[in-house]
Amino acid sequence: MDSGLIRKREKAKRYAEERGRIRVKSLTVTFDGDNNPHTVQYVNKGWQCDCDFFQTRQTCSHTMALEMIMESCTWD
Numbered sequence: 001m002d003s004g005l006i007r008k009r010e011k012a013k014r015y016a017e018e019r020g021r022i023r024v025k026s027l028t029v030t031f032d033g034d035n036n037p038h039t040v041q042y043v044n045k046g047w048q049c050d051c052d053f054f055q056t057r058q059t060c061s062h063t064m065a066l067e068m069i070m071e072s073c074t075w076d
Helices: 003-017 052-057 061-069
Strands: 027-032 037-043 046-049
Touching: 027 061, 037 061, 046 052, 046 061, 052 061
Parallel strands: none
Antiparallel strands: 027 037, 037 046
16 A cells, blocks of 8 residues: 555544544435335435335434434534
8 A cells, every 4th residue: 555545544544533523414325124215314404214204203213223323423
């Protein structure tokens, strides 16, 4: 590995450890659900999911799972 790439990997590791530097503004994820795939988005400071449960409750297992996974991130 060349020295430039080594330095970039070291910098990436530091960034990954300093999660306060990262602010998520938007995110789109596809969940392979038990029954169907679902699209979950973080847009305009809120979660959205195309599953039926989310449409009536404004939360669902897909958005909750992403909140758990991404809990250490700062959200804009």
